[in-house]
Amino acid sequence: MAPSVPDNSGSGSNTDHDADVHATLAMSLIPGIGPRLHATLLERFETADNVLNQPAATLQTVNGVGKQLAERITIGIHRAAATEMLARCVDLGVKLRRKHTPGYPTGLNAVDDAPGILYVRGTFEPRDELAVGIVGSRRCTSYGRRQAERMAGSLVRAGFTIISGLARGIDGAAHRGALNAGGRTIAVMATGVKEIYPPEHADLAIDITRSGAVVSEFPLDQKPRPGLFPQRNRIISGMSLGVIVVEATRNSGALYTARHAMEQGREVFAVPGQVDSLASAGCHDLIREGATLIRNVEDVLAELGPLSQPTQSAEATTVHDPREMSLNPQEKEVLNLITTSPVHVDEVLRTTKLDMSRVLSTLTVLEMKRFIRRLPGNMLVRNV
Structure with a gap:
């Protein structure tokens, strides 16, 4: 059994699940409804509850829904399963975040095959919208581990959240580098959030929930299966402004994340290794294909450029340097009075109270x- 995780899951109680969350969860528990078909059904019938209430004949008019799947949708047992799952989530301190609603990662909303619902242990915060993914080989070298920890630490000090997959090797090093630097990190699981994999990262997962979140699209008890790891990689890239690949062989699963990032319009970065290193051959191929070679955090910042900082209001402020996220309110107020065009100090003094x-x-x-x-x-x- 995985160690218990404290519930620091942010605003809202564990019982604030409305009918749409319940219905969306029920849909996600039906075998045969993947993220793309989920989106197609919602586009046709508007809400998950409407989908579940359709007669089988109507459901079969949707491309991808055959007779057997239509019958599974209409029999109703998945509503009962969703009720049970919700109760377990409450007991475990797990939040459910539904696509296109507050609390769901904004960047992921724009991904066509994003999960309809996420299981979350820990917290999402507005500053997590400024996130960078770091991925790489499970069987990394000491060089790769050092680079992942160094890059993650530098990025969190620059105001970024680090996103990775909690796997052995580079992923674990990235999470630890972020935590050791006092920053935030999010782990995207290929299992349920109750089934921490690999098991030796159970303590690391607990640390992550205290400074970020452990996230999955899969039900609580989902065990590891090979095909689920490439699937979850689209979430890592979808939640990130860019993805850094640190050590990847030519058949590394980290390359799936890079491909997803390219398809989603995210920046792709690669850390070079020794020219004859098989451990970095995948990174070198990415660089030849157009990924940005990076040596340090300054290279990443130069490519990402000015960013939009999430705020509590409807408007967002421009962040010229992600380090601005770490400034206190007074420093931010004064900084926002100074532009890229010269301004006299007396003008700054007159403008502020x-x-x-x-x-x-x-x-x-x-x-x-x-x-x-x-x-x-x-x-x-x-x-600038």
Whole structure:
């Protein structure tokens, strides 16, 4: 049995599942309804509840629904299974997040074959929208492990969340690198969130739920099966702005994640290894095919460029440097008064309601952190 995980799953109680969540969960438990057919059915009938209430003859008019599947949808036993699953989720502190509703990862909403529902242990936070995936070989070298930990640590210090698959090797190193740097990380499982795999990462999974989340599209008790690992990789890339591949042979499963990222319009990065290293042959092939060769976090930031920072309001603010996510409210307020065009310090002082001494000290801090620089004539400009 997997170790118990504290419920730090954020806003909302474990009992706030409405009828749509229940029906969506019931649909997901029906054998034969995968993510694409799930989306097709919802497009046709609008809600999961409507799908479950359709007569078999009507369901068979949907491309991909045969007689046997139509009968499975209509018999109704999956509603009872969903009720039982919901009760277990409550007991285990597992949240359910439905596609196109608050709490579901925004980037994943745009993926055609995204899961209709996610099981979540831990929390999603708005800042997790600025995320980078790090994947690679299970049988990595010490070089690969060091690079994954180094890259993950640098990225969380720059304001990113790290997403990976909790697998042995590079995935585990990426998660640990993020946690050791005091950052957030999300593990996307190819099993149910109750069945931590590999078992030696059970403690790591608990640590991740305290600073992020363990996530799966599969039911709680789903055991590991080979075909599920490539399937889950589209979620890693879908939740990420870009994916970094650290050590991958030519037949590595990490290359599936890179392919998904390309299809989803995400950036693909590869860390080079020694030119004759079979462990990095897949990375070198990606670079030849157009993936960005990266040496450090600065290379990643240069490719991602200005980003949109999620806020509690309907509007988002432009983040020129993801490190801005780590600034306190006063530092953010002052920084937002300085643009990429020079502005006089007196103009900054006139615009803000903060005390002059606090503004001047904050400007010094921002300059030391290299968010801004001073120009002749008491002018200030934002670094980009």
